[in-house]
Amino acid sequence: MSRIVVLIAALLMAACGGEKTASDSKSAASASEKVSNGETATSAAAEKVAEAAPEPIDPERAYRPCAVCHSVADPNTPKGKIQLAGPNLFGIYGAKAAQQEGFAYSQAMRDAGITWNDENLDAYIERPSTFIRGNRMAYVGERNPDKRAAIIEYLKAQK
Numbered sequence: 001m002s003r004i005v006v007l008i009a010a011l012l013m014a015a016c017g018g019e020k021t022a023s024d025s026k027s028a029a030s031a032s033e034k035v036s037n038g039e040t041a042t043s044a045a046a047e048k049v050a051e052a053a054p055e056p057i058d059p060e061r062a063y064r065p066c067a068v069c070h071s072v073a074d075p076n077t078p079k080g081k082i083q084l085a086g087p088n089l090f091g092i093y094g095a096k097a098a099q100q101e102g103f104a105y106s107q108a109m110r111d112a113g114i115t116w117n118d119e120n121l122d123a124y125i126e127r128p129s130t131f132i133r134g135n136r137m138a139y140v141g142e143r144n145p146d147k148r149a150a151i152i153e154y155l156k157a158q159k
């Protein structure tokens with residue numbers, strides 16, 4: 001009888017031991033899983049960062065659609081005197097609206113009474129028709145805020 005008890009005890013211990021080993025290797029396995037998961041998560045995060053990082057926008061390039069109608073050459077130079085469809089924008093940043101000599105502004109632009117700063121340049125470039133109702137700039141607007149920022153940066157440098 002006592003032999004059987006010992007045997008059962010031994011079996012139980014063996015079973016427990018076995019389980020322990022099994023769970024040990026299990027947790028070791030899950031730990032290594034975690035490590036490799038962690039690695040995947042890290043590289044996935046790095047990919048996301050790369051995706052989210054905005055592509056640098058070249059200010060001059062961003063300004064190109066504007067250049068069709070707006071020269072930025074110094075108006076005191078022959079090049080700056082060439083009249084395009086829009087007024088010369090040399091020194092426009094920080095200047096009052098509708099000040100370019102010899103350009104036939106609309107009444108709306110002459111009445112705008114604004115000084116061109118980041119805020120109103122941004123609003124005007126985004127939707128020219130609604131920012132100054134009745135103005136004559138035939139440009140649909142730039143919806144991308146990063147491109148608008150690049151355009152404004154470019155204008156700031158033309159002085």
Ligand code: HEC
Nearest residue numbers: 066069085086087097098099105106109135136137138139
């Ligand atoms: C199709 C031609 C055309 C394009 C393209 C165009 N503009 Fe104009 N822009 C004009 C005209 C015309 C006016 C004058 C509007 C008026 O008098 O009502 C004007 C006026 C302006 C003024 C006010 C100038 C002042 O003397 O107060 C700014 C600033 C301006 N444009 C910036 C831009 C920028 C920046 C772009 C590009 C994102 C652009 N424009 C694209 C034709 C254009």
